[in-house]
Amino acid sequence: MDTPRYTDLVQSLPANVPFVGPEEQERARGAPFAARLGANENIFGPSPSAIAAMRAEAENVWKYGDPTSHDLRAALADAMGVATGNILVGEGIDGLLGNLVRLLIGPGDAVVTSDGAYPTFNYHVTGFGGVLHKVPYRDDHEDLAALMTRAHEVGAKLIYLANPDNPMGTWHQGTDIVAALDQLPEGCLLLLDEAYVEFAPEGTAAPVAGNDPSVIRMRTFSKAYGMAGARIGYAIGAPDLIRSFDKIRNHFGMNRMAQVGALAALNDTAWLADIQAKVAVARNTIARIAAENSLVALPSATNFVAVDCGRDGDFARAVLAALVARGVFVRMPFVAPQDRCIRISCGRPGDLEVLADALPPALAEARG
């Protein structure tokens, strides 16, 4: 008998990892990237008041964080116009996704998502034995109607929808999502990933009632608030669903510095507005760089832009590899026909100059 004895489910799981980190790529290539534009991080950084709050808290890190994240949850509830009982704080959306999947999905349970949507969600579903049913994008948008139809067909317990979408940057009106809830099968939960919603036009956030038991929304301090490395996000949902996480979550899992930093970041609305403006400028710059190279940038409601390389996935992968070889960290969608694109995160002017310099020779190399 081998030691240890893994569960049958674990033995069946692939050893693959959703994403390789840029540091590992840097070690492999033996040099740092000149521009870090691949992970949709917010290179403009967190609010100075968030940095100050985290620095001040460093000496208190001998204390465990408050397992209820009381102060932050109260502030988030105020900001969202819901009750504290509608809010759960967790270790980023990735951590919240894992716990939500664990609550609902066991071996054989059906889950619906878009083919090419967030791989880390799929990783969690597979990790708990769920069966993924994927519907294609429609015109580079997640296809609301098709997601609902497939959920009916397969008896799904959970639908994943990112709005705005990653990796394409496209979006739906929030009211269209609420309208689509009429088509949500009974007993099916809509997981609405709003990680990028602060970058989107007004009206993108879905006006879901806080106590609606058919939807859970997830948001994060990793993107607009520039705190990806702090690992803090939150879910908004019906109180029963929010409370159910207490059965399984790592109660003392929150970093204290992340808790105080997030609270300070949330209160610095001027900084957020400045970030939103800088990201809008960067999106335009990326579109201009694309156009200068005869490529088409897709409209984006996020802090990244999908740039259509104009041919198939092999060509886009060649462009990507040539950019990486020139010190530009970027990633791309995994699934055709979206894999004709590369995905470029917004950067500061200097970062985008690196991109502008690297793209013409990268394209020339990819064209052979």
Place this chain on the structure above:
Amino acid sequence: MDTPRYTDLVQSLPANVPFVGPEEQERARGAPFAARLGANENIFGPSPSAIAAMRAEAENVWKYGDPTSHDLRAALADAMGVATGNILVGEGIDGLLGNLVRLLIGPGDAVVTSDGAYPTFNYHVTGFGGVLHKVPYRDDHEDLAALMTRAHEVGAKLIYLANPDNPMGTWHQGTDIVAALDQLPEGCLLLLDEAYVEFAPEGTAAPVAGNDPSVIRMRTFSKAYGMAGARIGYAIGAPDLIRSFDKIRNHFGMNRMAQVGALAALNDTAWLADIQAKVAVARNTIARIAAENSLVALPSATNFVAVDCGRDGDFARAVLAALVARGVFVRMPFVAPQDRCIRISCGRPGDLEVLADALPPALAEARG
């Protein structure tokens, strides 16, 4: 059909929480604690170089942490005399425990632990449907032989052993644990929780071979390194077992500030030695305060002391409540006969003066 549809396992789980945090108790009592001596936190704090590293990293928190924790793992491997492939960094021992249980334990699988040992481990086992088999303490020590015997009887996949023990503070010689491995059933993994081992006498750490597939050790920066609120710990085990975590763990789950802080803390061996000395003094002070109140302090190899209140659990709970009412945050073992004790974490001289002042009236109140 209700929405959402939880798994049968989740529906069966109790909604209880392993520990209530001191902040929640403070909000309930409407006043802060005068002495925070209940969670075995290291009130002496982290190394100044760890604080400095975390502060410096705060402005870089827009980047995700390195999912491989490469630099920290390399340093830990050096320090432990093992290979990097023997080391896994995770979100504290609590997070590592959850993932280890998920790898091994499914509904009905047998797990052996001591009755009254770490509740958060039990929480994870129950949370994945495992069946806990508990053996009593022997003379306030976890009973190595009984754990092994029970594991044989029930066909356990996993044994939990904390050395030193929490909540009693007692310990075994590391060589005795290695000798007991001869009795470990085939196909059973020994989980050796060494959270407090840096406070223990030389010879307490078990000299387990790094590649031994029958043992996984867990350590943390929460205790001796004073970084409980940073959420960072590590496991040492055979490479196959360490790699298997990659199938399920939250790859981008580590806080960047925690990663750099832990590395700095590990390198500050002088600070660690100073903490060890201060904790030894505090243990003696707690023992003296106990003796002044005609109570007996148990020998401890940790940063806390179990103080025998001399009667039954009801009496000890009354003492505990009377201390909490006087602003002293303490906790106690949950299970008889260990629940005759209260558990007092080491503190600075001022913290222990608060304890010294509160204990006589608390005892008087408990004696009615």
